[in-house]
Amino acid sequence: AHADGTPMEGLEVAVDNAGALPVATMLVAIDIRPRLRLLAAYLVVLVAACTIGVLASIGLAAWTTRRGLQPLVRLSAEATAIAPASLSVRLRDDAVDPEVHGLVRAFNAALDRVEQ
Numbered sequence: 001a002h003a004d005g006t007p008m009e010g011l012e013v014a015v016d017n018a019g020a021l022p023v024a025t026m027l028v029a030i031d032i033r034p035r036l037r038l039l040a041a042y043l044v045v046l047v048a049a050c051t052i053g054v055l056a057s058i059g060l061a062a063w064t065t066r067r068g069l070q071p072l073v074r075l076s077a078e079a080t081a082i083a084p085a086s087l088s089v090r091l092r093d094d095a096v097d098p099e100v101h102g103l104v105r106a107f108n109a110a111l112d113r114v115e116q
């Protein structure tokens with residue numbers, strides 16, 4: 001830093017002048033405030049971009065989870081509606097994912113056995 005507090009960055013080099021004069025030191029320095037302002041602006045942009053990215057990821061994850069669980073919510077509502085007086089009702093298996101299809105068939109088969 002300069003005597004007045006200005007942040008500076010510099011280089012100090014010994015200058016040899018072949019013995020005619022004593023060895024001198026050359027100091028070259030520049031004011032680094034513009035670079036510090038640029039880095040501060042980059043930091044603001046980086047924090048904003050990361051915040052937007054995290055919020056978008058959370059929103060996308062919530063939407064994907066909700067969308068993926070919709071068939072199970074529907075099946076749960078259908079299964080809840082089955083009462084002892086309506087054991088002939090079966091879960092629909094036409095609009096379920098392949099991963100859930102086996103569960104629906106097993107549930108319907110269990111209802112068949114209970115109904116007999």
